[in-house]
Amino acid sequence: MSKKNKNNTKSIILVAIFILLIWAIIADMADEFDLNKSTNNLWTDKTFHIIASSENKDLDDVIKSFASKKGYDIDIEYAGTLDIMQKLNEGESYDAVWISNSIWLYMLDSNVKVADSKYTSINPVIFGIKKSKAQELGLIKDTVYTQDIVNAISSGRLKFSMSNPTTTNSGASAYLGLLSTLAGNPEVLKEENLKDDELKEKLTNLFAGMERSSGSEEFLEELFLKGDYEAVVTYESSIISINKQLEKQGKETLYAIYPVDGVSISDAPFAYIDTKNEKKKEIFTNIQSYILSDEGQKILQERGRRTWYGGINNNVDKTVFNPNWGIDTSKYISPVKYPSTAVIKKALNMYQVELRKPVHVVFCLDYSGSMTGEGYSQLMNAMDYILTDEAANDFLQFSEKDKIDVIAFGTDILGTWQTTNGADTANILNNIHNLKPKGMTALYPAAIEAIEKLKNEDANTYNLSVVLMTDGQANMGTYSELWTEYNRLRNKIPIYSIMFGEADEQELNNVAYLTNAKVFDGKTDLVKAFKEVRGYN
Secondary structure (H helix, E strand, O other), X not given: OOHHHHHHHHHHHHHHHHHHHHHXXXXXXXXXXXXXXXXXXXXXXXXXXXXXXXXHHHHHHHHHHHHHHHOOOEEEEEEOHHHHHHHHHOOOXXXXXXXXXXXXXXOOOOOOOEEEXXXXXXXXXEEEEEHHHHXXXXXXXXXXXXXXXXXXXXXXXXXXXEEOOOOOHHHHHHHHHHHHHHOOOOOOOOHHHHHOHHHHXXXXXXXXXXXXXXXXXXXXXXXXXXXXXXXXXXXXXXXXXXXXXXXXXXXXXXXXXXXXXXXXXXXXEEEEXXXXXXXXXXXXXXXXXXXXXXXXXXXXXXOOOEOOOOOOOOOOOOOOOOHHHOOOOOOXXXXXXXXXXXXXXXXXXXXXXXXXXXXXXXXXXXXXXXXXXXXXXXXXXXXXXXXXXXXXXXXXXXXXXXXXXEEEEOOOEEEEEEEOOOOOOHHHHHHHHHOOOOOOOOHHHHXXXXXXXXXXXXXXXOEEXXXXXXXXXXXXXXXXXXXXXXXXXXXXXXXXXXXXXXXXXXXXXXXXXXXXXXXXXXXXXXXXXXXXXXXXX
């Protein structure tokens, strides 16, 4: 080899060594300063990502405080139980899941590698009834059966609110428990039980007494505290939380009812999602061990969770598990057995199509000029999802018993369309697609028109709601006009809002506060926002 070639080879080797050194230094800096916060970066993501059921949000400070002491970079995302299932099955990346109930882990796709699952607390799903109402109905006694409560509801003597069975764990757990007990508590609920017409009639009569449906346990507490309702079906821990706030407000508290023929129980498993990352496995193990430690379990008890299995514990803090509220830790709770995945899916579909109380919903859609282009396209996609069989994939489809109105607005009302058969929406969709954006934003006139359509509807037959979608500030009509019209109503109708584009969040929050409703963020994903709002009506 010539001297010149030898020199060239040495130069190449030196350059290669230099590049490797630079690469090592940068990698070391990434380790030291935790530069990578995203799996899209070149470096391995160092943040420990947990997805948790929304009812665990009150424990956020507990987990993050422990993580901070250990020096862990931790992120917790909260979502509805069935939304968590969808996210995991679609391959979204997380390191651990803290879901409401072990039954949902068994419904995950086989490609989701869940490991080392351990339940962290026990939370019965029960009826909480205003104490005076429970006394009036004869439900404050040692032995109450599910049928006693069903009889009170079916006869019109009791109304209740609960979270939606197709979007939340407490709703699904309560529904599956009612299914099982009203079916006579078979050893395991089977598909043939779901075909029983007498059982369906009992459940239909029961759900006819539902005043409000919530798409999350967190909002169920909010609407109950803001409204004037007789009863709620939710977690024991939620009833404890509601009662603490009712006492502070000087209001009547709820009385907890535990039917002796069976109660649904959630066990809040914390599980690792195996990505073959030993460091993350170590973080998971340490967090799980802390939750299950004496200190962690004591904190969970302070937040209203049972940390013992069954029911009997006479040494609890009576200021939390208050016997005056009917909270009973001296008796064994008979847990309802959950059925197979296939039966759960059929049962949820049966609820959505056959058993639930029908809805009469009015969609107010913004066709102002600013919706031209991407906004219009996203709105069309969202309505195509909501008003077709596609929604059945998420147990959110309308049924033949539902009524749907659509109000299109720009500078004024551009069009109104209705179907009295929620499964027949072809004409509505055709009109929605044929109208093009133009003009200004008559947000308040559209909302007033919506409540006008619902004000004479029978609230005992239908759950009533308005869904208001807008991408800008209202510049036609006023809030005071809506306030005046709303306060003339006999039935208080929730007006939910989906904000999009440059919508004024405060403006929509005012409408939500007035009507005991909620605002949904559709700025990044309008279809997702419409999916969420469907869980509330």
